[in-house]
Amino acid sequence: MSESSKTVPADLKSGKSRFTDEQARVAAEVIERAKRAELETVRLSFVDQHGVLRGKTLVADELAGAFRNGLAMTSTLLLKDTSHRTVFPVWDDDIGFGPGRFTGAGDVLIVPDPETFKILPWSPHSGWMLCDVRDKNGDEMPFCTRSILKRAVAQLKEDNLALVCGLEFEFYVFRVDNTRLDHADSGMPSAPPDTSLVSHGYQYLTEARYDALEEVMDELRRACQKLGLPVRSMEAEFGPSQCEFTFAPGSPLEQADGTVLFRSLVKQVCARRGLHATFMCRPKLNGIVPSGWHMHQSIVDTDTGDNLMIPHDDGTLSKIAGNWIAGLLDHAKESCLLTTPTVNGYKRYQPFLLAPDRIQWGRDNKGAMIRGLMAPNDKASRVESRVAEPTANPYLFIASQILSGHDGVRRNLKAPPPVENPYTSDAVSLPRSLISALEHFDESAFYREALGADFTRYLSQIKHAEWSRYLTTVSEWEQSEYFSLF
Numbered sequence: 001m002s003e004s005s006k007t008v009p010a011d012l013k014s015g016k017s018r019f020t021d022e023q024a025r026v027a028a029e030v031i032e033r034a035k036r037a038e039l040e041t042v043r044l045s046f047v048d049q050h051g052v053l054r055g056k057t058l059v060a061d062e063l064a065g066a067f068r069n070g071l072a073m074t075s076t077l078l079l080k081d082t083s084h085r086t087v088f089p090v091w092d093d094d095i096g097f098g099p100g101r102f103t104g105a106g107d108v109l110i111v112p113d114p115e116t117f118k119i120l121p122w123s124p125h126s127g128w129m130l131c132d133v134r135d136k137n138g139d140e141m142p143f144c145t146r147s148i149l150k151r152a153v154a155q156l157k158e159d160n161l162a163l164v165c166g167l168e169f170e171f172y173v174f175r176v177d178n179t180r181l182d183h184a185d186s187g188m189p190s191a192p193p194d195t196s197l198v199s200h201g202y203q204y205l206t207e208a209r210y211d212a213l214e215e216v217m218d219e220l221r222r223a224c225q226k227l228g229l230p231v232r233s234m235e236a237e238f239g240p241s242q243c244e245f246t247f248a249p250g251s252p253l254e255q256a257d258g259t260v261l262f263r264s265l266v267k268q269v270c271a272r273r274g275l276h277a278t279f280m281c282r283p284k285l286n287g288i289v290p291s292g293w294h295m296h297q298s299i300v301d302t303d304t305g306d307n308l309m310i311p312h313d314d315g316t317l318s319k320i321a322g323n324w325i326a327g328l329l330d331h332a333k334e335s336c337l338l339t340t341p342t343v344n345g346y347k348r349y350q351p352f353l354l355a356p357d358r359i360q361w362g363r364d365n366k367g368a369m370i371r372g373l374m375a376p377n378d379k380a381s382r383v384e385s386r387v388a389e390p391t392a393n394p395y396l397f398i399a400s401q402i403l404s405g406h407d408g409v410r411r412n413l414k415a416p417p418p419v420e421n422p423y424t425s426d427a428v429s430l431p432r433s434l435i436s437a438l439e440h441f442d443e444s445a446f447y448r449e450a451l452g453a454d455f456t457r458y459l460s461q462i463k464h465a466e467w468s469r470y471l472t473t474v475s476e477w478e479q480s481e482y483f484s485l486f
Contacts, residue, residue, distance in 0.1 A: 015068035016138035017111045027067040027114040034060050034127055037119060042127035044071055045264075046110045047145060049462060050082055050341070051393030053264050055110065055131065063127075070109040070134065075102045078133070078143050079462070082342070083188045087465035096461070097454055108141070109134045116257055121226040122269050130257055142455045145395040146256070152402040152450075153252050159409065160302045161320075163402055166249035166382075167259065169390050170291035171279045172242050173198055173216055173270055193276050201240030201287060209236035213243060216275060220245070223265050229258050239289035249296065252398045259394035281345045281389040290348035292355055293390040296373070297401060298382040299324055299409075310381045311374045317415060325361050325370055325383060325415040327408020328401065332359045332369065334444035336430060336437035337463060338392065338400040343434045343470050345389035351423035356386050360419045360427035367422035369430070387430070403450045435467050 012024040019027060034042065042063055045055035054077050058066060079088040079095075079102060088095040090105050110131035118128045133144035140147060156162060174195035185191035199212035210217070217234045224231040230248035237244045247258065263279055270277040282290040299308045299320050308320040317325070340346060349357045354366050362368035366386065374381035388397050407413075419425045431437040441447060441460060448456050 012064070012067055015070075016109060016134075017068060017070050018138055019067070023114060024067075027112075030114045030117045030127075030129075031063055031067070033117070034063055037127075038125075039119070039127045040125040042066075042129065043120075044110060044112050044129055044131050045260075046073070046131040046133050047260050047393065047395065048077060048080070049143070049145065049393065049459060051145075051260065051263075051391065051396075053260055057126075060127065066112055067114065070111040070138065071131070072107040072136070073110045073133070074105060075108045076105050078102070078108065081462050081466040081469070083466075083469065085188055085465070087462055096457065107136050109136050109138060111138070118227050118261070121223050122265075122272060128261075130260070142452050143458060145393055145399075146253075148451060148455070149252060149256055149395040149399045149402075152399040152406075156402055156406050157302060159406070161308070161406070161409070162300050162302050163252050163398075163405075164249050164298045164300055165252060165255050165398065165401075166247060166296040167255055168244060168246045168294040168296075169259075169262070169279070170237055170242060170244045170293070171266060171277060171390060172239065172283060172288075172291065173213070173266075173275050173277045174241055176274050176276050195276050195285075198241045198275070199236070201238060201242060201289070203236075204238040205235060210234075212236075213241070216270065216273065217243065219269055219273070220266055223269055224262065227261060227265070229262055229265075237289070237291075239291075240287050242289060242291065249298075252402065256394040256398050263390075279390040281340075281342065281391060282347045290353060290355060291390050292348065292386060293388040293392060293397075295385045295388065295398070295401065296382045297324070297385065297405070298380075299405070307379055307381055309374055309383070310378060311376055313376050315376060317372075317374070320409060321372075321374060321381075321383070322415040323409040323411075323413055324405040325372070325408070326413035327405040327411075328370055328383075328385065329359050329361065329416070330408060330413060331400075331404035331444075331446060332387065333428075333431055333437070333440040334447055335400040335404055336387070337434075337441040337459070338396040339385075339388040340392065340431075340437065341396075341434075341463065342389065342391055343467070345391065346431065346433050346437070348389060349430050349432065356422070356430060358422060358425060358427040358429050360422060360425060361415065362419045362422055365419065365422055368419055372418060399451075403447075407446065407450075434463065434470075438463055438467065 012027050039060040041057050043057045045053040048054050076086045079086050081087050112129040112131045116130040120126045135141045176193045178194035180191040180193050203209045232248050233246045235244040266277045348355045351357050356369035360368050361370035363372045369387050371384040
């Protein structure tokens with residue numbers, strides 16, 4: 001640490017951001033680092049309700065002011081569906097959360113977290129930081145998904161427990177043949193690009209397919225490493241031009257923060273190379289294999305650091321492992337809105353696609369929703385949730401796992417026997433559509449209590465608006481089915 005950063009500027013603690021001494025000290029170091037690196041700009045980004053990064057870019061000299069008082073942000077950004085349409089009546093006196101709250105398209109505040117500061121390797125004149133969303137006076141607010149995850153972690157810690165998680169992402173990278181930037185292609189949403197393959201598929205983990213993808217894989221890996229993201233492996237997945245990156249385990253907040261940075265990195269680095277990367281679960285292209293997002297989970301004792309999911313010598317589940325699995329299963333239906341938030345994601349829940357379609361767990365079984373990877377004396381014992389699609393807001397996905405598993409621990413729920421044949425078992429099915437997941441979420445007293453009634457009503461209205469647009473859009477299937485027949 002430099003001499004100048006040992007003394008915390010008083011004004012960094014006196015503004016709306018309300019930094020602690022430690023946060024103010026780190027903020028002072030970031031300001032100094034930005035000067036040494038001769039940064040021109042700093043991107044201040046927050047994660048919206050869909051897990052998409054939004055924000056503003058400042059000239060580097062304005063960084064101290066942003067640390068002190070945060071940055072004003074239009075509140076309607078929190079009120080949009082995936083088409084970027086505002087779906088709340090913001091010109092009314094009350095949009096559903098009390099008079100004057102989010103009305104008139106007024107401002108909220110985003111407060112940068114200095115611990116997240118990075119210099120972007122693909123834009124080396126640019127710094128980057130994640131922000132928390134707060135009310136415009138600096139108070140915490142219920143619609144910041146990053147804060148929701150922090151609260152779930154804190155509740156788990158009250159019982160001397162912590163979650164360690166490792167993430168695996170599947171996604172596609174295609175060549176862009178037509179960017180679709182004609183005026184007629186603009187819209188909400190805009191026309192997607194025309195693309196072609198970087199590599200043929202159906203040769204899972206073959207070296208030839210990896211070699212075809214190696215150039216882009218290398219560039220993405222190097223960017224991850226420069227940003228400190230703990231990338232562990234890169235794989236050529238089964239689908240044509242489908243990739244998978246896996247990451248070393250870490251804390252929930254580290255992993256969620258890393259997720260939004262990784263997804264943004266992939267899309268931006270690829271776009272600069274004339275490529276289109278998508279985390280969409282099942283693109284409408286020939287030969288597509290759905291992409292999933294797998295989350296490995298182990299529970300540790302915060303006092304001793306012991307992994308509490310190691311089974312007994314006879315292989316039977318530990319108490320915590322059984323409780324945690326039971327909680328994940330018990331809340332699976334109502335959690336789907338948080339793990340699988342798009343219309344498209346439910347087209348992955350089909351048998352024999354290495355994806356779950358029922359609420360069950362199995363030992364090292366990739367067709368089950370929860371895959372148990374536990375053995376006596378194995379310090380890496382864990383479960384793997386295979387339910388999520390890679391578009392999910394990571395703070396909500398990880399929070400859903402913590403809240404569900406923790407509820408299983410607190411209620412001492414018992415896990416059912418593991419399944420061996422996941423696609424022929426009599427287990428209850430996962431929701432088959434977004435509207436089914438929404439109905440379970442809307443009926444959930446558990447999430448109203450865990451997330452707050454305002455947040456659950458808020459998220460539900462956004463997703464109902466998305467579903468309504470889907471229902472009123474005439475699909476290619478309808479045109480093909482009925483246009484000539486009748």
